[in-house]
Amino acid sequence: MHNPLEVTIHDKIFVPFISAEKLQEKIQELAAQLNRDYAGKQPLFIAILNGSFMFAADVFRQITIEAEICFIRLSSYTGTASTGQVITAIGLDVPLSNRPVIILEDIVDTGKTLSEFLPQIQLQQPSSVAVATLLHKPDATRFPVPIQYCCFSIANKFVLGYGLDYNGLGRNLPGLYQLKVE
Ligand code: IMP
Numbered sequence: 001m002h003n004p005l006e007v008t009i010h011d012k013i014f015v016p017f018i019s020a021e022k023l024q025e026k027i028q029e030l031a032a033q034l035n036r037d038y039a040g041k042q043p044l045f046i047a048i049l050n051g052s053f054m055f056a057a058d059v060f061r062q063i064t065i066e067a068e069i070c071f072i073r074l075s076s077y078t079g080t081a082s083t084g085q086v087i088t089a090i091g092l093d094v095p096l097s098n099r100p101v102i103i104l105e106d107i108v109d110t111g112k113t114l115s116e117f118l119p120q121i122q123l124q125q126p127s128s129v130a131v132a133t134l135l136h137k138p139d140a141t142r143f144p145v146p147i148q149y150c151c152f153s154i155a156n157k158f159v160l161g162y163g164l165d166y167n168g169l170g171r172n173l174p175g176l177y178q179l180k181v182e
Contacts, residue, residue, distance in 0.1 A: 009170045014177035026151040031062035043100040045069040051106035054163035055134045070094050087116040096124040107135040115143035
């Protein structure tokens with residue numbers, strides 16, 4: 001397995017944090033839990049690109065109940081002075097009404113993205129909404145986000161790999177790496 005002791009991405013050095021094997025173990029547990037909780041409910045998974053593409057693929061591969069998945073991007077733009085930053089979903093073309101929805105996210109950091117996006121999902125009146133995130137940085141979270149499923153709660157340090165990037169690079173690393181403290 002490709003698992004270098006240090007990787008340099010742009011100007012920064014990263015060290016191994018969570019191995020590909022450990023990630024897969026947790027993802028297996030998460031998928032087993034989702035298979036139990038959503039049996040017979042035909043949930044719709046909504047994976048938020050780009051960061052969650054590997055996580056979403058690995059979770060969904062292990063979903064054994066009837067389920068759908070769609071992929072969206074969130075784009076933020078500056079709205080009016082009263083609304084400030086506005087987040088819109090690109091590619092959300094599946095009706096959500098009366099369906100159980102599971103959001104797949106790579107990381108909840110400040111919580112800003114999801115805290116703005118979840119109310120927009122609720123407007124479409126799904127029967128339920130759950131957030132399943134690979135990573136959560138509780139010490140960085142300033143906007144409340146209800147997280148029903150979390151694989152790893154981590155310290156407030158920058159990480160990359162397994163779909164997460166630093167200025168576009170590092171997504172292809174099979175495990176997670178953390179910024180090296182010099
Ligand atoms: P939030 O809105 O602050 O919760 O940020 C969510 C988004 O920020 C994630 O979907 C990631 O794309 C990005 N992000 C936050 N922390 C990290 C990190 O440590 N590494 C890579 N991307 C991150």
